[in-house]
Amino acid sequence: MACLLCAGGSLRAVDFEKEIAPLFSKHCLECHDTATLKGGVGLETFYHAHLTTDAGEALFTPGDAAKSVLLHVVTETDPEKRMPPKGDPLSTNEIALLQRWIAEGAKWPDDGWRPPVHWSYLAPKKSTPPKPVSLPDDRHPNEVDFFIAAELDKHGLALNPEAGPANLLRRASLDITGLPPARAQVDAFLADPSFVHYRRLVDEFLASPAYGEKWAVSWLDLARYADSEGYQRDAPRNMWPWRDWVIAALNADMPFDRFSIEQLAGDLLPEATESQKVATAFHRNAPLNLEAGTDPNEDHYKQIVDRVNTTGTIWLGSTVGCAQCHNHKYDPISAKEYYELFAFFNNTPMESKQQGTEMGMSNMVHIGPVMEVNRSTADIDAELEAEAEYEEALAAIRHDLLEAVEVRLKKNPKAGEAFPAEVKKILEQDREMSLDQCRIVSAKLAVQERGMGKRLEEAEIMETRLTEQRKKEVRILQELPEPRATFVARRGDFLAPGEEVTPATPAALHPFPEDSPRNRLGLAKWLVDPANPLVARAQINRLWIEVFGQGLVTTPEEFGTQGEKPTHPALLDSLAVAFVEEDGWSMKKALRRLVLSATYRQSIDVNETSAARDPRNQWLWRHPGHRLGAEMIRDQALAISGLLSSRQYGVSVRPYQPDTFWRKSAGASETYYVPSRGEDAYRRGVYTLWRRNAHYPSFANFDAPDRSACVVQRDVSNTPLQALTLMNDPVYVGIAEAFGKRIIKEGGTTIDDRIDWAFRTTLTRAPRESERLLLHSAFETVRGESGSEEKAWREVATILLNLHETINRS
């Protein structure tokens, strides 16, 4: 030991440059240089050496060599674990040198190296592009077009001519409201297809209540909203009042900053209103594991991880999740900073606990905060309907049960004597049988006929639904009076707590305002601080995706160094600045700017020269015309057929699906699917019940995510199963039938009138002569064969609903 201390031969201070850096270079830099950073350990720069490692530890503790990991790993006796893994171990002299250097304070002169600042971490700036040559004034260009046309110029391309008025109006209506335009709007626009008129109609669309229903869908995907818990049991949960909050907030054009703050921390606003508390259900949408045997603490940890990651994705456009287990390899978020963000969310009550034991299993129950919400008259109307539906089903069960009893008595008049006493008592009472009593009678007398077993289960589900309707509840966030301690979970394992941390935001981003509270509210305000370089860009990019199909940044979930660079950086920045400064975060204004642009208004036609230069249409020489989303395809078909219900809000509905689709799975409380009846079978897709393990099959087919995690952009796949859905799914067959009848009723008197009417109702535009002839021949043939007008119009309706153009924006 004495020898070690005096190694080096003198008592002068260790010289980092001359003695330590060469030592690192010799033994360590093969794996721990700035390019490799194995295990999150870097020994080439001051910057990396002072980060924590992937395991969440500091490399050295200045002044305390014994506590320093760096020394531990080189002196490790097990050769399997010792550093360096290959080659000779450090010599005694080298170890002594290292030890002295740390003991003397690990002095490492700052070489000044820092990771280069990535574009998305710099504040967006507004700029004015030069006036492009390819953009005449009569196209009514706006700022979007200058940027787009400037790039088109550069690539020897130009905007397509403007789309035909009918196509354009259909496109705008679908993009803004999710539904085709009304006939009167189309007729008026065809009579006066001016830009001013277009702008007025865009404003009408933006003011329509359908706007909120359309735009809620992508927010619901981000918020991983569902009507079930997720995981194996996937039991139902009540979150729809929050879904209604989103629709209402969008329709009221709540500015995005407020929209964000209320959802992240509405409960912490001074004198928070009921609506602001409902908004916080946003982060209660995380899946909850109520599987028997789950550790509630672990699940709580997972939910907070989910909240941090979802928040990062939406408001920072970044996959911060990597830093859960190790320092973010490519972006300046350390594992410690991840848990500092985590600490902001770690102050909410536990969501679940183990309760009692049933059949030897410890049950999990939800115990998180729930708020009862005031009901509207619409809620009460829905309750009355559900009540009537339930009563009707129950009455039919009673009737059939009594008949079954009669049959038994007729066969054998003495059978009654053998009935169990319990059954006799029920049959002799002068009240009508309750559902429970029906169940007893059915069980004791083995009444199986007329699907009694299944009907009893269905009635039970209806009864549960009715209870839901009678009490409007939603899960919300609440702040604990005493903050919970947060530790770095080493390697993402919550059972391996490391250093304790307090709420803070990543150092590489804009500063946390000093006067802000270090809680969720402070965090929410920090996220929508105009100084945040990411939030407006990420939101504008998502908006762009909905309208143009592909983002200006094609990796909308990742604006960090691992994401793609924007195709039009100056445009993205200018839109982001305008969104905050000019629009005051108004999402409607930002959308309006996009749909009024000449870029948006151009036709979808493929021009061969342009296609050869830019086959993927990256520079937008044509409107990209992507496929409609899952909900929109069904909504549109319902609207065309006249079946669509305009009822808004309320308990999630269950449109028809095959009844075998929800399989019996252990513990799940609803195993049969009881379809909604009446108007509720034809509501807009946003109101469809979303069960994570089995979401609505035709939506799943058209790429709707299962909502078990935050999804920024849906796939747009094209599969034969989609075609099968549109051709053969009983829902679509029913829609075609309704449309056929509607054609007869509303489409005029002559065959040509009706074809024209049906075509315009489907695609807004008038049919070309060749299209009219084809439909005519189909009609004539089927009428000739079947002798039925109704069948013939159904044929026409089916053809129209299955066209490529119908399920696309064109």
Next chain:
Amino acid sequence: MNGYTSRRQFLQRAGMGMGAIGLSPLLSALQAGDRSLNPLAPGKTHFAPRAKRVIHIFANGGPSQVDSFDYKPSLAKYDGKEMPGDGLKTERKTGALMKSPFHFSQHGQCGLWASDLFPKVSAMADDLCVINSMYANVPNHEPSLMLMNTGAERVNLVRPSVGSWITYGLGTENENLPGFVSLCPGGVPIVETQNWRSAFLPGAYQGAHIDTKNTLISKLIPDIRNPRMPRELQRRQLDLIQEMNRQDAGEGAIDPAAEARMHSLELAYKMQIEATDAFNVEREPAHVRELYGDTLHGRQMLIARRLVERGVRFVQVWHGAGQPWDSHSEIAKGHGRLGAEADQPIAALLLDLKQRGLLEDTLVIWGGEFGRTPTVELPTPGANDANTKMGRDHNHHGFTMWMAGGGTKGGLQYGKTDEFGFKAVENPMHVHDLHATILHLLGFNHEKLTYRYAGRDFRLTDVHGHVFHDLIV
């Protein structure tokens, strides 16, 4: 003039659907370099593949290795005695060593020791490549299923399944059928559709789940038939739709999306015919049906063969909904019944593939998400069944899987567990290693089959996995 009364003219002009309409130069050019327009187009392997398709027979719930293919005479000798050494942790408490209720003997030229749980499969010993040294990470079903099927054990972590990765890599040989089919009778296994999801890979790579308990084709595949319209009339209707799509797409330059849609409409129609045929085992000659046996498992194994024969890339065949092989209690009875259900159909599949020359390039994999303890499970208050007796607990420390065909060495018994069959001790093979080896057999370097998502290149084996060349011919 019109498509309905003179369909012949239309067909003359258009040929039979898209095949003869042909792809526009634009779409062909895009497809050549970019599979986003047609994700199921055949893909390129990194090197010559040994196997072209996979049938994964999933004995879900965890079949016991010491009662099937991992013979441990010491278990009989020390039956009822404490296992020496420190016990390994499994899900529940276990007690003394318990001998197998099944009888072991040697099979084939290679002399494979196997029990009478799978007599007919064991008779094929010289075609089996038995791995006795498999191991996983934890003794619980959900994470182990996720590990086996997606390479990532955290439930609800969004990761594509093995079948999705393979379909992503290879595309399909028959676009009239899904590239990846998951057969499971009576419902779904635990963690359900996560077992075959495509996650961030395009939706076309997702496994199509078929409940093989159904025998009617209309129930097997939803929407395969129109409830109202006979197929000939639908053909006519489809021709008209296609004609209108084509007209709308315009002369000359065609919108690639429109063309891709026309393509999939055509495929949907063909699928109605092809799928109806593929799932109809009645079309097999009587002697083949007899070989498999007229049982649910016989039927689904035969469907599996019909599917791979028609170019489906990856077929997963589950024993049943939930976790049937989970014999915590009465293993003699539980395993005995399951073995009797599965033995003949699996043996028939191997034999049938072999006779048709398909086994050469078809990889068959059998196993569960883990194995079972050589020790007896103790009744535990609070466990599923408080009266547990003569059963075995989950065991991820060591278990057995076998492969056959597709370039694997037949008649090989690889790796070893300890004296009692608890823990893999010789040539231990992790599930990641299995995945790496499967991908290798299919012609892929598992480190290079990647997909970019959220700014990262993901792969099935994450940062793990080694190819076990010893298993390969």
